[in-house]
Amino acid sequence: PGATIGLCLLFVVIMAQGVWLYEEELAADKQFTPRDSQAVNEETWVVERFGNNDRTVYLQVEADEGTNMLTKASLLYMQEMHEWLLSQSLIVDGENVTYNVVCSRYSEGDGCKAPVSVLSFWQHNRTLLEADADPLATVNSVNWRDIEPSGPPLSYYIGSDAVYNGAALLVSTRATRIIYDLKNE
Numbered sequence: 001p002g003a004t005i006g007l008c009l010l011f012v013v014i015m016a017q018g019v020w021l022y023e024e025e026l027a028a029d030k031q032f033t034p035r036d037s038q039a040v041n042e043e044t045w046v047v048e049r050f051g052n053n054d055r056t057v058y059l060q061v062e063a064d065e066g067t068n069m070l071t072k073a074s075l076l077y078m079q080e081m082h083e084w085l086l087s088q089s090l091i092v093d094g095e096n097v098t099y100n101v102v103c104s105r106y107s108e109g110d111g112c113k114a115p116v117s118v119l120s121f122w123q124h125n126r127t128l129l130e131a132d133a134d135p136l137a138t139v140n141s142v143n144w145r146d147i148e149p150s151g152p153p154l155s156y157y158i159g160s161d162a163v164y165n166g167a168a169l170l171v172s173t174r175a176t177r178i179i180y181d182l183k184n185e
Contacts, residue, residue, distance in 0.1 A: 054104040059085070059178040068172035069158075070118070070136050072129075079119055079126050082178055104181035117157050117178035120147050140169045 061078050063069045069078070089098045103112030115124060121138050122128040132138055144154040154170075155162065162173040 054181050055184040057180045057182055059180070060175060061177065062175040065174075067174065069174060069176045070139060070170065070172055072132070072135050075119065075129060075135050076126070078117075078176065078178070079122075079124070079129055082115065082117075082119060082124060083126065099180075102182050104183050113181045115178050115180045116148055116151060118154070118176050119178065136170070 059081070061069065061081065063074055068074065086099045089096055091097070095101075100112060105112060114120070117124070118139065119129070121135070121142055122132065129135065139154075148154075157177055157179070158170070158173040159175040159177070161175065163171045165171050
């Protein structure tokens with residue numbers, strides 16, 4: 001009986017290590033899931049349509065009735081709001097959270113994905129915008145596809161109330177938006 005008791009104790013000690021090394025696996029891709037399960041298909045569908053870790057945030061900027069958002073003063077105000085937003089920080093769970101912490105990146109080590117808006121004509125840079133004598137002429141003379149080759153058309157960023165003249169040149173808009181991509185964590 002002594003050998004049997006000894007072997008049982010040895011077996012218990014060996015098996016008890018599983019209790020000490022126990023960790024709950026929360027990552028779905030590391031858990032056992034059959035490849036043909038509905039959960040895998042749904043996850044694939046979500047990633048294809050919405051991306052893996054990004055979410056999009058829209059900052060809608062609207063001028064007073066009868067005011068044009070494409071004037072230099074309005075664009076500078078929009079730039080000021082953009083700069084203010086990027087300068088903000090919060091303390092969340094003891095951690096200082098800024099835009100650079102939550103922004104989406106193409107890959108680890110890259111800088112933040114650039115926000116996209118009508119301010120993209122001036123690279124969201126106040127100095128370039130201030131130096132532009134006629135921002136509306138810039139908007140009408142620069143090809144939007146040179147700035148944003150794969151994204152939505154400029155009309156997506158300037159709203160449905162944009163006014164064009166007979167030569168298809170943009171004259172005014174009451175609203176515009178800045179689009180930021182953030183990590184979805």
